[in-house]
Amino acid sequence: MEPIKRNHMVIVRGGGDLATGVIHKLHQCGYRVLILECDHPSAIRRHVAFCEAVYDGSAEVEGVVCRRIQETDILAQCESCWEVGEIPLLTDADGQHIHELASEAVVDAILAKKNLGTDRSMAPLTVGLGPGFTAGEDVDYVIETMRGHNLGRIIREGSALPNTGVPGLIAGIGKERVIHSPAAGNMRNISHIADLVEKDQVIAMIGDIPVKATISGVIRGLIRDGYPVFEGMKIADIDPRAEQKKNCFTISDKARCIAGGVLEVLLSRGVRP
Structure with missing residues (x-):
């Protein structure tokens, strides 16, 4: 051949x-x-x-x-x-x-x-x-x-x-910075990538269920608005270093x-x- x-x-x-x-x-x-x-x-x-x-x-x-x-x-x-x-x-x-x-x-x-x-x-x-x-x-x-x-x-x-299922540390914070979906349904984003948020602030909704920020910081990642998610799915990532907002737009x-x-x-x- x-x-x-x-x-x-x-x-x-x-x-x-x-x-x-x-x-x-x-x-x-x-x-x-x-x-x-x-x-x-x-x-x-x-x-x-x-x-x-x-x-x-x-x-x-x-x-x-x-x-x-x-x-x-x-x-x-x-x-x-x-x-x-x-x-x-x-x-x-x-x-x-x-x-x-x-x-x-x-x-x-x-x-x-x-x-x-x-x-x-x-x-x-x-x-x-x-x-x-x-x-x-x-x-x-x-x-x-x-x-x-x-x-x-x-x-x-x-x-x-x-x-390992454990996120890498950023400013000493690991698993707490990653948010998983509390339920199945379509995402409805309230916050956006690069927004500064406080702990327990509602950043999105899945049906009638709120998705709350697990820590204070800047939203580094957030799944697309309207995306159908399943319970436990990774849907957001918060960087505790609020001053690193520019990192949301650059390769890690x-x-x-x-x-x-x-x-x-x-x-x-x-x-x-």
Whole structure:
């Protein structure tokens, strides 16, 4: 059989805030990136998540525009985006188009804590972010996503640390800064991302049930208004450092660190812009 003719692109599965940090870094380094997303992404840090383009048609993060494309003439639409310095996004949760697109690398940045279908046959180079992947088995490399000494480290054999379910500390505060839905229903936001709030202030409603701020600070993330949530679902994130309001609009240190690990893998394996 003749070798597959590869298209000069990197596919990233997922467009949430951590994935966006990776995508933004690769784009700024000159890579031609295509994002694959689901039909109804549930990003919390929406101002720094390219997946918002699914709803709005486009999304801009730190000066870079992501634009949603359609399932017809995918490569031609990608070329049109790349020519004007934009990043194309296609809704393809199951990765049905991955094999036909024949990219040079696939990065699974869904951060689902489990593998939702990525395997090494999808591209000459495959990378999985966080737990749920095993380097050398379902993907070639894994990038550690747990905060701490090994954040962003490249794993060549084995898996990332398992999910603890405990958010990383910000100003000494961990699980208290993350808000989970008290009930199932549609979100009705009262507050907005970057708003300053006080502890126990009502920031949203789910039906007749109020969602209250768990701590005082600035709302760093809040799920999209009208989104159908389930009980216990993560729906908001409060930063106790009120003076860090600007962080609501910039890629996090964690995302940039993970992005560095992905970039190192691509360059070390000869996948260049």
